[in-house]
Amino acid sequence: MKLKLICVGKLSEAFLRDGVEEYARRLQRYLPFSCLELKEEKSGKKADPRLIRELEGERILGRIPPEAYVFILDERGKALTSEGLAALLEGHMVQGTTELVAVIGGAYGLSDRVRQRGDMILSLSAMTFTHQMARLFLLEQLYRGCTIMRNEPYHNR
Numbered sequence: 060m061k062l063k064l065i066c067v068g069k070l071s072e073a074f075l076r077d078g079v080e081e082y083a084r085r086l087q088r089y090l091p092f093s094c095l096e097l098k099e100e101k102s103g104k105k106a107d108p109r110l111i112r113e114l115e116g117e118r119i120l121g122r123i124p125p126e127a128y129v130f131i132l133d134e135r136g137k138a139l140t141s142e143g144l145a146a147l148l149e150g151h152m153v154q155g156t157t158e159l160v161a162v163i164g165g166a167y168g169l170s171d172r173v174r175q176r177g178d179m180i181l182s183l184s185a186m187t188f189t190h191q192m193a194r195l196f197l198l199e200q201l202y203r204g205c206t207i208m209r210n211e212p213y214h215n216r
């Protein structure tokens with residue numbers, strides 16, 4: 060099973076780039092992982108958040124394979140424990156899902172069309188993170204989930 064992360068915009072801070080690179084490297088030990096960074100719409104005083112979400116959303120939808128199982132990351136989504144995420148990943152592996160896609164929105168979030176494409180809306184917390192922070196936290200949780208699945212020492216129960 061392949062895992063693809065689709066996100067909007069680049070990582071602006073070195074400490075986030077380092078963290079994301081580290082967890083992506085760790086995750087790749089367990090499953091083929093790729094990250095697709097899509098162009099961010101310009102924001103500013105005159106920016107229309109709805110239009111930005113729509114334009115970024117069309118780009119995102121264009122990169123989701125029809126057969127993929129899609130997780131949309133949104134603070135209003137369903138909260139899982141790390142064990143719950145591990146069980147979900149394992150379930151997809153056992154069922155033979157070929158591709159999992161996780162989607163993180165840009166600074167203004169995700170359009171309704173993107174949210175509707177989600178098979179699941181996943182929350183990392185009820186608090187809102189920057190899209191860059193959300194990327195790091197998600198990768199750490201995916202890595203943690205893989206270690207739980209393999210019963211490896213990282214997650215201290």
Ligand SMILES: C[S@@+](CC[C@H](N)C(=O)[O-])C[C@H]1O[C@@H](n2cnc3c(N)ncnc32)[C@H](O)[C@@H]1O
Pocket residue numbers: 131132133134135162163164165166167168169181182183184185186187188189190191193
């Ligand atoms: C700055 S947030 C966007 C907030 C925007 N006001 C909204 O209503 O969606 C940017 C992106 O980071 C992700 N994100 C931020 N906090 C999150 C959380 N607690 N759980 C899951 N995803 C989160 C989401 O994908 C979101 O679209």
